Amino acid sequence: MTTLLEILDQPLVLALIRVLIVFTALSLIVAYLVYAERKILAHIQVRLGPMRVGPHGLLQPIADGLKLLLKEDIIPEGADRAVFWLAPAITVLASFTAFSLIPFADNFYVTDVNVGLLFVIAISSLGVLGIILGGWASNSHYPLLGALRSTAQLVSYEVALSFALISAILLAGTLSMNGIVKAQLQQGVWFAFMQPVAFFILFVAAIAETNRNPFDLPEAESELVAGFHTEYSGFRFSLFFLAEYAAMVLVSSIAVTLFLGGWLRPFPNVEWLGFLRFAPVVVFGAAGTWCFLRFFRFPTGREWFWQRLMLFALGAGAAAAALGLLYPPVLVASQGAFWFLAKVFLFLYAFIWFRGTFPRYRFDQLMRLGWHFMIPLAIVNVIFCGVGLVLSWELGWNRSLSLLLASGATLLVAAWLARERS
Amino acid sequence: MTFYEVTFYVLAVVALLSAILVITCRNPVHSAIFLVLTLLSVALIFLQLQAEFMAAVQIIVYIGGIMVLFLFVIMLVNLDVAVRQAPYNRQRWIAGFAALVLLAEFTLFIYQGRDWAKLPPAAAEAVQPNTELIGRALFQNYILPFEVASLLLLVAMVGAVLMAKQR
Numbered sequence: 312m313t314t315l316l317e318i319l320d321q322p323l324v325l326a327l328i329r330v331l332i333v334f335t336a337l338s339l340i341v342a343y344l345v346y347a348e349r350k351i352l353a354h355i356q357v358r359l360g361p362m363r364v365g366p367h368g369l370l371q372p373i374a375d376g377l378k379l380l381l382k383e384d385i386i387p388e389g390a391d392r393a394v395f396w397l398a399p400a401i402t403v404l405a406s407f408t409a410f411s412l413i414p415f416a417d418n419f420y421v422t423d424v425n426v427g428l429l430f431v432i433a434i435s436s437l438g439v440l441g442i443i444l445g446g447w448a449s450n451s452h453y454p455l456l457g458a459l460r461s462t463a464q465l466v467s468y469e470v471a472l473s474f475a476l477i478s479a480i481l482l483a484g485t486l487s488m489n490g491i492v493k494a495q496l497q498q499g500v501w502f503a504f505m506q507p508v509a510f511f512i513l514f515v516a517a518i519a520e521t522n523r524n525p526f527d528l529p530e531a532e533s534e535l536v537a538g539f540h541t542e543y544s545g546f547r548f549s550l551f552f553l554a555e556y557a558a559m560v561l562v563s564s565i566a567v568t569l570f571l572g573g574w575l576r577p578f579p580n581v582e583w584l585g586f587l588r589f590a591p592v593v594v595f596g597a598a599g600t601w602c603f604l605r606f607f608r609f610p611t612g613r614e615w616f617w618q619r620l621m622l623f624a625l626g627a628g629a630a631a632a633a634l635g636l637l638y639p640p641v642l643v644a645s646q647g648a649f650w651f652l653a654k655v656f657l658f659l660y661a662f663i664w665f666r667g668t669f670p671r672y673r674f675d676q677l678m679r680l681g682w683h684f685m686i687p688l689a690i691v692n693v694i695f696c697g698v699g700l701v702l703s704w705e706l707g708w709n710r711s712l713s714l715l716l717a718s719g720a721t722l723l724v725a726a727w728l729a730r731e732r733s
Numbered sequence: 734m735t736f737y738e739v740t741f742y743v744l745a746v747v748a749l750l751s752a753i754l755v756i757t758c759r760n761p762v763h764s765a766i767f768l769v770l771t772l773l774s775v776a777l778i779f780l781q782l783q784a785e786f787m788a789a790v791q792i793i794v795y796i797g798g799i800m801v802l803f804l805f806v807i808m809l810v811n812l813d814v815a816v817r818q819a820p821y822n823r824q825r826w827i828a829g830f831a832a833l834v835l836l837a838e839f840t841l842f843i844y845q846g847r848d849w850a851k852l853p854p855a856a857a858e859a860v861q862p863n864t865e866l867i868g869r870a871l872f873q874n875y876i877l878p879f880e881v882a883s884l885l886l887l888v889a890m891v892g893a894v895l896m897a898k899q900r
Contacts, residue, residue: 394762426864429789436797440769443804447762455808462805466798486864 329421333410341556342372348663355667366605366618369625379552382545387449390542394448399543399550402441406557409434413564414489416574416647427488428480428569432473435561438554439465445551446539457538460528460674464519467681468526472516474689478509478696479569482714492573499580503570505714508692508721510570512685517562519681521555523662525669526677563658564651571654574647588642591649595633602626684728692721741781748774761807769800786864 346361346368353360361368386395409431411421424430439462446458479502480486483494495501503510519526522538535541540551567573578584603626609619636642672680699717703710751770758764772795779788871879 391760391762394766397766424785426785426789429786429793429864433789433792433797436793439801440796440804443801443808444762444766447804447808459805459808462801466801469797 326421329419330411333415333421334407337407337410337557337560338553340560341553342376344556344560344659345375345552346372347659348666351660351663352667355664366609366622366625369621376549379549380546384545384547385542387451387542389450391448391450394444396547398441398445398448399547399554400441401444402438402554403550403557405434405436405438405441406554406561409561410557410564412488413561413568414492414573415651419648420489423487423489425490426486428476428486428491428565431488431561431565432476435558436469438558441551441554442539445543449539449542451542453536453541454539457535457541460535461522461539464522464526464528464677464681467678468516468519468685471512471681471685471689472520474686474693475509475513475516476565476569477693478506481693481696481700482506483569488568488573491569492575495572496575496579500711501570501572501575505711506570506692506696506718508688508718508725509696510566512689512692513566513570515685517566518662518665519677521559521562521662523559524666525672527666527671528674528677559659559662560655563655563662566658567651567654572650574651576646576650588646590653591642591645592633592636594649594653595629595636599626599629599633602629684725687728688721688725691724692718695720737781741778744774744778744781748778762804765800765803765807768803769796772796772800784863786867 349371350360350368361371364370364374386392412424412427412431412434414420414423442465443458443462446454446456446461449455479491482498482502482505483491485491485494518524522528540548543551572579576587576590578587602622606619606622606626609615609622611619636645695717696714699713700710702708702713748771751767751774754767755764755771758767772791776788776791776796779785779791
């Protein structure tokens, strides 16, 4: 036992264990995010979605992953092999490495540097290199066009995204990711309420950055087949796919950390809302109850035996987790991660919801929206946010009031910009 | 050799090798990839020197911005025509001579100044969060030169857009 503690005490070992945990959890989340997307889209379109593999299609991600691994890996004629091989690796590395700076809970992060946010932006901006190189190396028209579109879009919306992040940094006074969350705890308010315009810009830019509908021009099926990864197949395609969904989780994590209080529970400073800490128990209990209910209503034939067994096992697992969470130390330890993931999943649900409900923009509309509306609005927002903060520092105005006034002024500019455009 | 030295030499060798490959590669996209590698290793050397802000900005500006635009332009122009046009290698003897002179100058001056370059070890308080320090320096001590430089860049940018639109 002592030797184990000694091994754990080395700084590198602990970091490695955390990297492993984050990587595994993230891969699992990404795999089931694809499943959730198919399921939610199906329900929006009044279909059932995947139902065959496992109860309610719960094993579908595993089946899909195996299928992709076993498929033939095709490299098109005339492709630049080295670059073709390199491109998906760059994209995956970029989107997974950035997670090392995200604080998942009070005391659970791989590393917390004092320029954390800058590093997250830096590392995630490397991902676009993979997209552009992959499109070029395929030696084919659709991927090249898709890559060009994708790059133009990412580069333009990155500006608006960064400006939206700046106002959160101004409010927090630090670049450290954990420091930003703690600043929100200290000030007793999520920055989304202090800077609603910045939050909106961040949200729209995040959708554009991850190539999601309604901004999924780079892979518009009706025009470009599949965009930059048209010529990719098998394992390499799955790498691009993984990177895309990991990037979705990443931008959601950044937005949650900066604007929605990260790992804080809602209203962290209100004493009488303390019962909210039992939310994980309720969630797992509800999941377990649902599994048991489905188990009893499932058809009982022999061909359903394994699916019923799996449902029962899932229900038992969820119930056990709920019971385990009732033990106070476990409950306290799980708080940060639970609230963080809950907020991230809320974001991801919105992403999927948008895909199910919004029509796609045209490319020139997208660029005009980015350059003529989002970027000027983001710049104006940063200026007014700074003015509001100076008013509260120098003249002693109420901080919330001056920031609210700043947001109001920004909204006026936004209305003027919108009128100019039309 | 300590871990610190090993990482430094690895990064330095990677930076130099990829810098050489940038100018020897025939394919411009490969050159661009090696340039990215060079810039990335320089950023990591910054990080090793505890200049996190410089490292992050190096990656954001040079790799995330400028190199992406380089690649963008390389893909937009017709490369086959560009390759067939005569490159600037007719002057290789003159260029080689100039490079040798430069090398001799550098060697001489570095050799002469070898004693001045010995910096004392940094004090303990010297290594502090340098983002704030850079912010103070840029926006308080040197605000006027900084703003003049930014205005200059803005004028250049607007001018470039204007000229491109007139054509």
